[in-house]
Amino acid sequence: MQIYVCVKHVPDTAARITVVGGSGFAETCKFIVNPYDEYAVEEAVQLVKRNGGEVVLVTVGKESAVSSMRSALAMGADRGILVKTDAQFLDSALTAQALKKAIAQDGTADMIFCGRQSIDSEGMQTPFRLAQAFGMAVVTDVVALSVNENQAIAEHDIGGGATEVLQIQLPCVIGANRGLNDPPYPKLPQVLRAKKKEIKQVDIADLGLDLSFPLTEIIKLEAVPERGKAKIFEGSTRESVEQLVKALKEEEKIL
Amino acid sequence: MFKAGIWIETGENGVKEANFGVITAARGHGDAEIHAFVLDGNADAYQDALQSYGVQKIVSLGTDGGDLSSKPDLQAAALAEAVNHFEITAFLGLSSARGRDLLARVAALMDAPLVQDCIGIDLSSQTVSKSHFSGKTVATVKINANPFVCSVRPNTIEAQIAPCQCELIEYRASVQDPGKLAVKEIEKSRTGAVDLTEANIIITGGYPIGAAENYNLLQQCADVLGAAVGASRAAVDAGYAPHSMQIGQTGKTVSPKLYIGCGLSGSVQHFAGMKTSKVIVAINTDAEAPIFEKCDYGIIGDLFEVVPVLTQVLREQKS
Ligand SMILES: Cc1cc2nc3c(=O)[nH]c(=O)nc-3n(C[C@H](O)[C@H](O)[C@H](O)COP(=O)(O)OP(=O)(O)OC[C@H]3O[C@@H](n4cnc5c(N)ncnc54)[C@H](O)[C@@H]3O)c2cc1C
Numbered sequence: 142m143q144i145y146v147c148v149k150h151v152p153d154t155a156a157r158i159t160v161v162g163g164s165g166f167a168e169t170c171k172f173i174v175n176p177y178d179e180y181a182v183e184e185a186v187q188l189v190k191r192n193g194g195e196v197v198l199v200t201v202g203k204e205s206a207v208s209s210m211r212s213a214l215a216m217g218a219d220r221g222i223l224v225k226t227d228a229q230f231l232d233s234a235l236t237a238q239a240l241k242k243a244i245a246q247d248g249t250a251d252m253i254f255c256g257r258q259s260i261d262s263e264g265m266q267t268p269f270r271l272a273q274a275f276g277m278a279v280v281t282d283v284v285a286l287s288v289n290e291n292q293a294i295a296e297h298d299i300g301g302g303a304t305e306v307l308q309i310q311l312p313c314v315i316g317a318n319r320g321l322n323d324p325p326y327p328k329l330p331q332v333l334r335a336k337k338k339e340i341k342q343v344d345i346a347d348l349g350l351d352l353s354f355p356l357t358e359i360i361k362l363e364a365v366p367e368r369g370k371a372k373i374f375e376g377s378t379r380e381s382v383e384q385l386v387k388a389l390k391e392e393e394k395i396l
Numbered sequence: 397m398f399k400a401g402i403w404i405e406t407g408e409n410g411v412k413e414a415n416f417g418v419i420t421a422a423r424g425h426g427d428a429e430i431h432a433f434v435l436d437g438n439a440d441a442y443q444d445a446l447q448s449y450g451v452q453k454i455v456s457l458g459t460d461g462g463d464l465s466s467k468p469d470l471q472a473a474a475l476a477e478a479v480n481h482f483e484i485t486a487f488l489g490l491s492s493a494r495g496r497d498l499l500a501r502v503a504a505l506m507d508a509p510l511v512q513d514c515i516g517i518d519l520s521s522q523t524v525s526k527s528h529f530s531g532k533t534v535a536t537v538k539i540n541a542n543p544f545v546c547s548v549r550p551n552t553i554e555a556q557i558a559p560c561q562c563e564l565i566e567y568r569a570s571v572q573d574p575g576k577l578a579v580k581e582i583e584k585s586r587t588g589a590v591d592l593t594e595a596n597i598i599i600t601g602g603y604p605i606g607a608a609e610n611y612n613l614l615q616q617c618a619d620v621l622g623a624a625v626g627a628s629r630a631a632v633d634a635g636y637a638p639h640s641m642q643i644g645q646t647g648k649t650v651s652p653k654l655y656i657g658c659g660l661s662g663s664v665q666h667f668a669g670m671k672t673s674k675v676i677v678a679i680n681t682d683a684e685a686p687i688f689e690k691c692d693y694g695i696i697g698d699l700f701e702v703v704p705v706l707t708q709v710l711r712e713q714k715s
Contacts (some may be wrong), residue, residue, distance in 0.1 A: 154645050154665050158532045166533070176646055182634040186690045234507070260645060261529055265512040267501045273504035278469070278576035281500075282493060284639065294580070298494045298640050301407070301591040307468075310576040319646040354540065356509035361536035362528060365671070369680060371687075371694035381695045382705045385677065386713065388693060393675050395597075395620075395654045396621075 142194035142376030144185040145244045146254045147271070148213050148221075149175040150206035151261040164362050174209045177256025179216065180317035183324035185254050186217035188288060195219045197247060201226060201239045207340055214335035215327035221340040222247060224348065230262055232355035242348040250275070250312055252288070257281045257316040262359075268316040272333065279307045281316025400519065401431045401479055402451070403489035403498060404442065411442050414594045416555035418488050418548045423558060425519035430598045431455055431482055435464050435471055439564055450558035454468040455482065455565045461572040466579035474546045479506065481567065484543055486519050491547035492593055503545040510545045511537050511647070512646030515552045515672065528667030530645050541555045551651045552672065584603035585638070592643070595624035598670070600643060603630035604659035604681075604699060611637060613700070614658065617707040620714065626650070628666050634640035662687025680705070 152158060156170035185196045198213050198221035200206050210221045224239045225263070244250055253275070255268040271277030285296040291311050297318065299305045345352065372388075374381035389396045400422035405412045419676035422430050432451040434442060439456035446454055457464070458473045479487050479502070487502065489495045491513040503510035515534070516525035516693070524546055528535040592598060601614050614625045627637035629644055643650055645665040660666060662678070662685060670676070676691035679702045688694045696700055
């Protein structure tokens with residue numbers, strides 16, 4: 142199987158985000174592989190282990206994204222393609238077009254994996270746009286997957302405690318969610334081997350895309366202030382609970 | 397005239413409450429004409445509810461390609477055609493699991509701009525706001541093309557009544573299913589459970605809950621409150637709760653009016669999923685727990701003592 146996995150280089154979940162210049166942020170914080178993309182990589186690696194083939198990472202990002210690509214290569218992917226841009230935030234439609242070009246130039250995908258969303262810009266649409274560009278079927282938020290010769294069965298949560306089971310024709314795009322698998326931490330030999338794996342770099346400007354008209358653009362980024370300290374209710378358990386309920390009723394008018 | 401279209405999410409109990417906030421958001425554009433798109437064939441049953449929030453036209457969508465119910469791509473194709481046919485500029489819907497999926501399919505099909513999970517919408521200037529970095533920042537996003545698609549985070553825009561008379565329209569889209577994707581079955585694991593992402597009140601148990609059965613304690617309280625029950629990742633990883641109950645960075649994003657966290661340390665990653673709740677209450681044994689530094693009300697105490705008393709007090713006050 143020829144499997145492509147789209148991986149994004151994003152600030153760590155615990156990183157402090159400092160807004161700079163009104164619509165950007167200080168990129169000096171720690172960056173990681175987008176957590177959902179790790180489930181995507183692991184699933185692809187397991188599929189290739191069982192069926193043979195190759196796992197190719199595709200990243201649209203800055204040159205610094207190479208560090209996250211190395212981490213994902215250590216998880217067992219074979220090689221990577223970095224589509225270089227100079228912006229952390231690129232319109233999702235352009236990202237999908239760039240991913241599509243990079244994949245189509247490289248080979249013929251049997252499956253394409255993505256994470257269900259990136260944790261920085263939270264676009265929640267790349268898998269759909271990518272599938273549209275290739276004329277493939279797509280399912281995201283996937284928590285269970287089985288793949289046969291020409292079809293896959295995928296499960297995802299649809300809210301209210303219900304799960305939907307879908308049948309998808311291959312080739313297809315899958316958006317991974319937490320629960321799909323449990324990626325192990327790469328061991329040192331895998332990390333060392335990953336350093337030698339190929340990462341091909343292409344400039345986004347060389348893909349022949351029209352970059353001059355983004356469908357959406359970020360015009361402002363603002364830090365959200367944390368709430369202050371809690372008002373603590375004192376007294377016996379019963380007393381504090383009664384004060385809480387009173388506050389929720391009379392001050393907050395919720396109950 | 398500016399026309400806004402809204403995909404109406406329906407369930408066993410008809411139109412989901414959270415849709416009314418989306419309709420209200422669409423009305424924010426002074427003179428928008430509001431269309432509601434209904435896919436389940438029961439449009440007439442929803443007329444009273446929809447017109448009381450200002451929907452002027454209800455479009456009941458069907459297709460030449462047969463039954464819509466188990467074909468996500470056919471639904472999307474029908475909606476995309478209807479958006480064109482009715483000359484909709486802004487196409488909106490709920491950012492629920494279904495909404496995000498369906499709206500992304502429609503946007504991809506139309507090659508239209510899409511912003512998911514909006515927490516604010518200004519249709520006149522075509523700008524929306526949404527969380528970036530899991531709630532650490534809010535981004536204002538300018539939408540540069542028409543028509544465009546936005547999903548709205550449930551409960552972030554308060555529904556306001558605006559009664560009007562609406563017209564019922566049947567529309568049959570001439571689209572076929574590409575035949576590459578079909579829903580095989582739907583498994584209900586917890587019947588009647590209040591949907592976390594749409595709940596007005598959520599009570600969450602963290603790692604100290606200690607066992608799956610102990611969530612019953614929270615469920616009893618939730619039953620009195622009409623609340624949904626959530627879990628932290630630490631509790632999910634320990635096997636006390638299914639992933640579908642997880643709230644946070646790698647779980648669900650919720651925005652209820654009231655969030656009661658029991659035995660939660662207050663991690664950045666958990667807050668990523670519930671920060672936009674209106675009121676946050678913490679119950680924690682440790683007076684120094686980080687959660688008390690960033691919530692509204694707190695009780696220092698053991699959840700196993702405090703929650704049953706809370707349930708009791710709420711019951712007493714109800715009767
Ligand atoms: C990439 C990544 C993604 C993550 N995604 C998520 C996510 O989506 N959701 C999420 O929740 N976490 C997530 N986490 C994990 C997160 O960092 C925390 O580890 C987790 O939220 C802690 O869960 P907790 O608060 O339930 O447990 P703990 O951290 O163990 O805290 C328990 C708290 O309860 C108090 N306590 C103990 N006993 C009692 C008692 N009997 N009654 C009352 N209070 C008591 C303690 O004082 C403590 O403050 C993620 C982490 C990473 C690295």
